[in-house]
Amino acid sequence: MDCHDCHKSCQPKPQNSVWKLLGFGSKKSAKSNFSRHSHTTIALVGSPNVGKSLLFNLLTGTYVTVSNYPGTTVEVAQGNRIIAGEKVTFFDTPGMYSLIPITEEEKVARDLIMNETLDLVIHVVDAKHLGRMLNLTLQLIEAELPVLLVVNMMDEAKKLGIWIDENQLANKLGIPVVTMAAAQKVGLKKLIAKVADYVQSTLLCVTY
Amino acid sequence: MFTEGFSVHYSPLNFLGNKTQGVITAIKNQDEKIVKKLLAMGFHVGMQITLEQKFPVFVIRAGRTRIAIDKDIASSIKVRVSNRN
Amino acid sequence: MSNQLFYVSPIEAAITRIESLLDDTHNPISRRSIALLLLQKDPILSSQLKQEPYFPEIERIIAHTQEYFSESLSLAIAQSRHQLAMAIEQDVIIQPQEQRTFQYEWLHKLTVHPVSGIPILVLVLYFGVYQFVGVFGGGTLVDIIEGFFESEINPVVNSIVAIIFPWQVMQDLFANDYGIFTLGIRYAVAIVLPVVTTFFLMFSLLEDSGYLPRLSLLADRLFKTIGLSGRSIIPLILGLGCGTMATLVTRTLESKRERIIATLLLALTIPCSAQLGVILALLSVEPTALFVWATVMVTIFLGIGFLAGKILPGKAGCFYIEIPPLRLPRLQAILTKTYVRLKWYFAEILPLFIFASVLIWAGKLTGLFDVLIRGLEPVMLWLGLPKEAAPTFLYGFFRRDYGAAGMFELHSSGILAGQQLVVAAVTLTLFIPCIAQLQFMLKERGVKNTIAITSFVVLFAFSLGYILNQLLTIMEVGF
Ligand SMILES: Nc1nc2c(ncn2[C@@H]2O[C@H](COP(=O)(O)OP(=O)(O)O)[C@@H](O)[C@H]2O)c(=O)[nH]1
Numbered sequence: 001m002d003c004h005d006c007h008k009s010c011q012p013k014p015q016n017s018v019w020k021l022l023g024f025g026s027k028k029s030a031k032s033n034f035s036r037h038s039h040t041t042i043a044l045v046g047s048p049n050v051g052k053s054l055l056f057n058l059l060t061g062t063y064v065t066v067s068n069y070p071g072t073t074v075e076v077a078q079g080n081r082i083i084a085g086e087k088v089t090f091f092d093t094p095g096m097y098s099l100i101p102i103t104e105e106e107k108v109a110r111d112l113i114m115n116e117t118l119d120l121v122i123h124v125v126d127a128k129h130l131g132r133m134l135n136l137t138l139q140l141i142e143a144e145l146p147v148l149l150v151v152n153m154m155d156e157a158k159k160l161g162i163w164i165d166e167n168q169l170a171n172k173l174g175i176p177v178v179t180m181a182a183a184q185k186v187g188l189k190k191l192i193a194k195v196a197d198y199v200q201s202t203l204l205c206v207t208y
Numbered sequence: 209m210f211t212e213g214f215s216v217h218y219s220p221l222n223f224l225g226n227k228t229q230g231v232i233t234a235i236k237n238q239d240e241k242i243v244k245k246l247l248a249m250g251f252h253v254g255m256q257i258t259l260e261q262k263f264p265v266f267v268i269r270a271g272r273t274r275i276a277i278d279k280d281i282a283s284s285i286k287v288r289v290s291n292r293n
Numbered sequence: 294m295s296n297q298l299f300y301v302s303p304i305e306a307a308i309t310r311i312e313s314l315l316d317d318t319h320n321p322i323s324r325r326s327i328a329l330l331l332l333q334k335d336p337i338l339s340s341q342l343k344q345e346p347y348f349p350e351i352e353r354i355i356a357h358t359q360e361y362f363s364e365s366l367s368l369a370i371a372q373s374r375h376q377l378a379m380a381i382e383q384d385v386i387i388q389p390q391e392q393r394t395f396q397y398e399w400l401h402k403l404t405v406h407p408v409s410g411i412p413i414l415v416l417v418l419y420f421g422v423y424q425f426v427g428v429f430g431g432g433t434l435v436d437i438i439e440g441f442f443e444s445e446i447n448p449v450v451n452s453i454v455a456i457i458f459p460w461q462v463m464q465d466l467f468a469n470d471y472g473i474f475t476l477g478i479r480y481a482v483a484i485v486l487p488v489v490t491t492f493f494l495m496f497s498l499l500e501d502s503g504y505l506p507r508l509s510l511l512a513d514r515l516f517k518t519i520g521l522s523g524r525s526i527i528p529l530i531l532g533l534g535c536g537t538m539a540t541l542v543t544r545t546l547e548s549k550r551e552r553i554i555a556t557l558l559l560a561l562t563i564p565c566s567a568q569l570g571v572i573l574a575l576l577s578v579e580p581t582a583l584f585v586w587a588t589v590m591v592t593i594f595l596g597i598g599f600l601a602g603k604i605l606p607g608k609a610g611c612f613y614i615e616i617p618p619l620r621l622p623r624l625q626a627i628l629t630k631t632y633v634r635l636k637w638y639f640a641e642i643l644p645l646f647i648f649a650s651v652l653i654w655a656g657k658l659t660g661l662f663d664v665l666i667r668g669l670e671p672v673m674l675w676l677g678l679p680k681e682a683a684p685t686f687l688y689g690f691f692r693r694d695y696g697a698a699g700m701f702e703l704h705s706s707g708i709l710a711g712q713q714l715v716v717a718a719v720t721l722t723l724f725i726p727c728i729a730q731l732q733f734m735l736k737e738r739g740v741k742n743t744i745a746i747t748s749f750v751v752l753f754a755f756s757l758g759y760i761l762n763q764l765l766t767i768m769e770v771g772f
């Protein structure tokens with residue numbers, strides 16, 4: 001029974017600012033912190049080990065642990081970056097394969113996207129496993145969440161002789177798509193530009 | 209659940225030999241959670257897989273993905289063998 | 294969207310009907326998506342909506358829809374999604390006919406094949422943990438830094454403090470045997486720092502190379518016998534670095550049962566790196582002692598795991614793990630990660646070291662500690678230990694490594710030797726984890742489980758220490 005309670009009670013206390021250093025999560029529970037936000041909030045979601053945490057580090061400059069095995073990130077981490085003159089808050093989440101969670105750490109990511117109004121959900125996938133991972137993209141689109149797809153690990157895909165048509169994929173899915181190799185920072189500018197587009201368009205929505 | 213029977217060409221993954229290639233024909237388990245997990249990880253009916261190793265756990269490769277599963281989970285994947293060596 | 298995802302008609306019909314039942318609460322996700330989750334029997338949503346008047350109707354719709362399928366609805370839904378996903382992939386991807394294999398494919402084969410994998414595992418543990426963390430970190434580096442403290446820093450601190458504070462009481466707070474500087478900071482810098490640094494370096498290397506999932510694959514069979522799955526080896530190995538961090542990471546385990554067993558094993562049997570470093574350094578001078586300690590620890594690990602697996606309801610968790618490709622770790626990434634973890638570790642423990650020093654000072658001042666220590670002395674004698682070991686156990690409660698470091702001191706001053714050393718090492722390893730780990734057990738496992746685990750650990754540690762001492766005496770094992 002306390003599986004359910006645990007998730008709430010085990011959010012580290014705010015004083016533990018050291019938490020995010022460890023990479024096991026942010027110091028504040030996402031829940032308590034950003035329900036009433038005025039700025040843009042963006043979550044990075046996707047299967048384990050696709051590079052979400054690495055991308056989060058690049059985007060926010062806040063370090064969370066990056067490792068070559070599933071299950072490194074167990075809590076939501078949060079960090080900011082100014083994009084298009086706006087403060088944008090990013091959330092790094094533990095891996096999740098589908099909207100239906102199996103382990104407790106998967107539940108964390110689902111809770112974030114189900115209970116909070118996010119301005120954008122960035123779904124990070126591994127280019128080597130595109131088809132398999134599009135599953136979750138389809139579920140996110142179905143949920144009518146604002147989704148941006150990042151196809152990461154393009155460097156490894158290239159080594160295997162794989163090439164992905166970014167525009168075609170964006171057309172097929174009807175959402176923006178960015179191909180990247182986060183480890184080499186390839187595609188980061190493009191991603192930030194796309195996010196900037198997004199931030200500006202939501203700003204317009206709010207103003208008018 | 210044994211409508212497919214134990215015919216060699218239609219067997220649960222855990223009855224197959226090493227290096228067998230085949231196509232998944234069904235994913236069934238008493239425990240719905242295991243089925244959901246397999247589905248979420250991208251296993252589906254019609255998927256081409258190769259059994260790479262059986263001990264200490266089952267290592268299967270589907271395309272570029274490699275996944276290790278225990279016998280319990282392996283037994284819930286039924287496969288039609290397409291090549292055996 | 295050009296590629297609208299449609300499911301087979303009974304499911305589409307069910308979606309439409311469920312959608313019409315749902316009221317328009319401000320849900321961030323679409324009603325279609327909610328309907329689909331309900332059809333897949335999503336436990337969280339189901340329990341949320343259980344109270345709604347329309348819920349029985351939804352259940353009827355689900356049951357009715359299920360009649361159309363021989364397989365589960367989840368499977369039918371997933372199947373449609375997979376088909377679309379695969380079709381999209383086909384359209385946008387260009388890949389070679391002949392599939393190229395990954396780099397380091399041969400190495401992968403070696404690491405997962407049981408015949409070559411187990412020797413590799415043993416080598417990794419021997420060189421990574423024993424040689425690098427134990428002998429190099431806990432031995433060589435500790436000696437150098439300790440020596441430096443003993444000869445250069447402590448005398449200076451002692452004399453400076455003596456000048457500033459004329460009162461003995463205040464001098465003892467900062468300096469002398471148990472002072473904040475001379476004990477707290479010294480332990481942290483001289484004993485814990487080198488060991489923890491070498492451990493985190495090694496662990497980061499294992500993490501980034503992708504070896505850990507392969508390790509868990511090899512361990513699965515063994516771990517099934519102790520009620521865990523191969524997955525749990527990752528928190529348990531991390532526990533060799535820091536039990537506190539590891540307790541947090543048990544969250545990645547599937548069932549509550551697994552999380553409790555892993556937490557118990559972490560609290561009872563897994564020595565953290567600070568402790569491990571000191572123990573390895575101490576015992577490695579006497580190989581028999583090291584051997585006995587290791588054998589006892591492994592036996593207890595397996596025995597208690599086995600019993601816990603039998604006693605706790607439920608069955609061993611299922612094991613599945615994606616095996617990522619092996620990668621050549623980048624030095625920069627490893628150094629950053631080690632640095633960040635160290636920073637966390639010290640932010641977390643340094644205050645505790647200082648707190649412990651203050652507490653010990655206050656305890657001594659008020660005479661409370663003397664009472665406690667006197668209370669512990671009979672227990673020490675019962676374990677066959679000298680009564681001077683009592684403070685070590687008491688301080689060991691504040692931090693496990695603190696206790697081990699105290700042992701280091703006892704040994705170098707010749708009080709603790711041979712059989713006593715083994716008994717003390719075993720008892721201290723088993724003894725309650727440090728305050729920080731206790732705090733995280735509370736957070737992760739709740740009060741009830743924590744109290745149960747803690748009381749078990751204390752009782753077990755002392756009883757086992759007693760039995761071990763008797764056994765060693767009877768068998769006349771010489772060290
Ligand atoms: N080659 C390559 N490796 C990457 C890339 N992005 C991430 N990685 C590596 O993939 C592993 C998983 O990254 P991580 O950020 O921890 O994934 P997460 O589980 O999704 O948070 C790490 O070893 C990263 O260094 C990339 O674009 N190319």
Ligand SMILES: [Mg+2]
Nearest residue numbers: 052053072073
């Ligand atoms: Mg991560």
